[in-house]
Amino acid sequence: MDNGPTELAAVWRAVLDDLQAHQRAWLRASEPMTIHETTAIIAVPNEFTRGQLEGRLRSQIEDALTDAFGHEVRIAVTVNPALENAASESDDPEDEEVESEEVSLSTKTQVDTPADPVRTSAGSSLETRLNPKYTFETFVIGSSNRFPHAAAVAVAEAPGKAYNPLMVYGESGLGKTHLLHAIGHYVRSLYTGAKVRYVSSEEFTNEFINAIRDDRQDRFKRKYRDVDVLLIDDIQFLEGKTQTQEEFFHTFNTLHNANKQIVLTSDRPPKRLEALEDRLRNRFEWGLITDVQPPDLETRIAILRKKAAMDRLTAPPDVLEFIASKIQTNIRELEGALIRVTAFANLNRQQVDLTLAEIVLKDLIPEGGEPEITPAAIIAQTAAYFGVSIEDLTGPSRGRHLVQGRQIAMYLCRELTELSLPKIGAQFGNRDHTTVMYANNKINQLLAERRSVYNQVSELTNRIKMQARQSG
């Protein structure tokens, strides 16, 4: 059913007339675009207005629209900065009131929060430290990753024999960690009792430093030398850390001499790891070096299809193709976009279709390229949004109202920056990487279940990107 923009425009004016003057002031530059089935799409000039419309004014407006149309109407709000000019031309004194109410609106949007699982999450997947979702079965093969995938399978089938070490390098979000975990799972399924250890090189560094501090070097050495397969992620973080490199050099030699398998990942090929000792770089070149490339369109579509099937997300083929055509270089972002589109549809009780995907992705991908976003900017914006201090957001308090804000900030760091899980944990008072992983999963899940969380995440994403664009 489509009631058309004309009727909507008239109804919208009538609805605004019924609002109080200061509420109208917020919405004076809004523009009703169209009504699609039961959803009226409203464009507004900025995030703040969107926050108002989706927050405190939503039910009043949806009730008025429902009355006017004679059937249930919900609103979906999209930001069109071009409308900003119209808004800024007015010098309505009530604008100031708008500013001062922003904080209270934000602080009111708190919802239930689970306990922060810092270092408490157990379970077999964390004991082995392998993500159960990262297996060869869930890895989509295409021309961009065929070779590293084949090498990974070969290494898992014959650890220590095929290629040793195996090194996989490539840009962020292209599946290196997924391949490492998949090797781990496959080895464990083929060789009962095989000792597989996965570690990021940041964790390796931190544990090493702690081992020295606590005088427990022997234990540390045993932990990493008494394994059949060592999977070590993001080796570039060892750059410049001389003592840890020294320790890793000995770990490497011990394992290699005993024909134990070593698999490494890096964001660059060894010869470009300039701040790594020659002897280490040299060892990385003993085995096989292979890279993952950004996936082509067909592979991106196939990845989305698999993700949709696995997570039971319903999206028609044209929507998957649309998302795959828009997000080209990072598979993490590709998956994130699919989750946002399906979450948006779910919350608005709409079908996932192209119109809807276009609306959601327009917010996600700014014209003119991605601005540089720092974790500090994410933390500062999130703290301001929830009306808490940066110290509280990143500190140890597990107050209910803080936990979800912190989880959202962690999720946004994962989505909007290329920082690894441990690096993100470090930004939040040195929390463990499993806490960041939990937060990321939790928010991904809540996005589809709670409108408030979806709105908070969307608003914050836009604010952060807008600020980055302005300062960049």
Ligand SMILES: Nc1ncnc2c1ncn2[C@@H]1O[C@H](COP(=O)(O)OP(=O)(O)OP(=O)(O)O)[C@@H](O)[C@H]1O
């Ligand atoms: N070929 C693929 N098939 C299915 N999913 C994939 C594939 N490649 C990557 N992914 C998914 O994309 C996401 C990002 O991948 P992953 O974390 O392995 O990237 P990465 O290269 O290790 O990035 P970083 O260097 O930032 O850690 C994961 O959810 C992963 O499951």
